[in-house]
Amino acid sequence: MPPTLRAGRIARGMRLSEMAGNTTDFAQALTRAGHYDVADIERAEEVLASVSEVGLETVRILFSDQHGILRGKTIVAAALASAFKSGIGVPSTLLLKDTAHKTVFPVWTGGLSIADQPFGGAGDVILRPDPARFFPLPWSPHSAILLCDVFHRSGAPVSFSSGAVLANAVGKLDAAGFRAIFGLEVEFQVFECLDPALGHAAATMPPAPVQTRNLTQGYKYLTETRYAEVEDLLDHLRRMAEGLGLHPRSMEIEMGPSQFEFTFEPSDPVTQADRFVLFRTMVKEVCHIRGLHASFMAKPVLPNAVANGWHIHQSLLDKATGKALFCPDTPGELTTPASGWIAGILKHAAAFCLLTNPTVNSYKRFQPFQLAPNAVQWGQDNRGAMLRALLTAGDPASRVENRVADTSANPHYAFAAQILSGLEGIQSGDTPPPASEDPYNDAAEPLPRSLIAAVEAFGSSAYLRSAMGDAVVDYIVTLKRAEWDRYISALSEWEQQEYFGLF
Helix, strand or coil: CCHHHHHHHHHHHHHHHHHHCCHHHHHHHHHHHCCCCHHHHHHHHHHHHHHHHHCCCEEEEEEECCCCCEEEEEEEHHHHHHHHHHCEEEEHHHHCECCCCCECCCCCCCCCEECCEECHHHCEEEEEEEEEEEEECCCCCCEEEEEEEEECCCCCECCCCHHHHHHHHHHHHHHCCEEEEEEEEEEEEEEEEEECCCCHHHCCCCCCCCEEEECCCCCCCCCHHHHHHCHHHHHHHHHHHHHCCCCEEEEEECCCCCEEEEEEEEECHHHHHHHHHHHHHHHHHHHHHCCEEEECCCCCCCCCCCCCEEEEEEEEEECCCCCECCCCCCCCCCCHHHHHHHHHHHHCHHHHHHHHCCCCHHHHCCCCCCCCCCECCEEECCCCCCEEEECCCCCCCCEEEECCCECCCCHHHHHHHHHHHHHHHHHHCCCCCCCCCCCCCCCCCECCCCHHHHHHHHHCCHHHHHHHCHHHHHHHHHHHHHHHHHHHHCCCHHHHHHHCCCC
């Protein structure tokens, strides 16, 4: 080994002792803190050793917020041991912001309480790093992301945080003797950035949109020549996704201009939710470095732009035996668990739409004959139906694909909605209506036509209130009503064109 390399490793080893002191003392400190079990402590020590060995300079201590956006602080590597011991404080208002990053709860009035916990005065909540969710960044090799759970200073988890909502749903599924497997298909666009909108006048809340143009023309779905035009970019994104451990499976040219799709290996809901937010973050950061703008907006307001869907593949296993419970014995059959799961998701579709389609813009995507659903129904391998049943006799990969969601969703909330709805259908012994063969013409219940319709359906769902808790439902309703109120208060180009010359 060259002397310079050996000296560098010695120096990094010294930095490990600075970060953690004696590793036994470090383990004892984590044990006293009471937030980690033995396996967690071992992982934390491994993370510290890895940071030291690689020579990382910074670690991004992040959590997935209510919109599925990663937020947090970046610390120097030497502060990582302290972060494990004591957590990192961040303003509680990070949990109280709408999509414009505006705090919509009255934090300056005395006694603000949400879910029986104080939030007045914009005090801190604590980010508790999860050592099993440590991701060195291949596009920023001096840094890493360490994902966290969110706690009050009292030590209680924040019940409406992304991780807690999904953990609650997974816990109910586990108690019922099931294990879920989810798959991801994620559509998005990447554009050349012509104007980053950095002028002072553009620094509004939310900021002015950047100005872009396409990287490719559209409507050559899955064509090789289109792929070749952007192979360098897609290879780069794939390598970064692989470097993060996200396990991508395919990279595709989608229908619209500059539109692409990545799919990922199936996994458990918590892993897939993390993969989704990490992928969305990675794509935006890597593209920015290349002078590009990536967007996961449901339906960009650009000429000829096509909507971005997110198809949630889901199946169920028996927790004790590992048996695939959606796999039929005969063609065309619905197993009892598959029947109940489909029926439950259909029954609660309007209510959970707020979690799968969370923005004003989301509801512009529900158009007929556009490979997106506009009504609550299911079909056998039918891409026009909300639920596409891919159930093949003897195939353990048999699954249900929910095509309702878009890529602006918080995956933790969206997965929780699938689990809670499907589980309720199984436990109630529900059965679905006949499969649709003409989903755009059947007289099925329409999906909500606007964000406010989805807010009202969600807020009035007795089942989701019982399954998620009143505090969680009221919290999400408050955030999304604020977004809707800002939308209906804004003057639009449509109004100007419609009325300015008429009256």
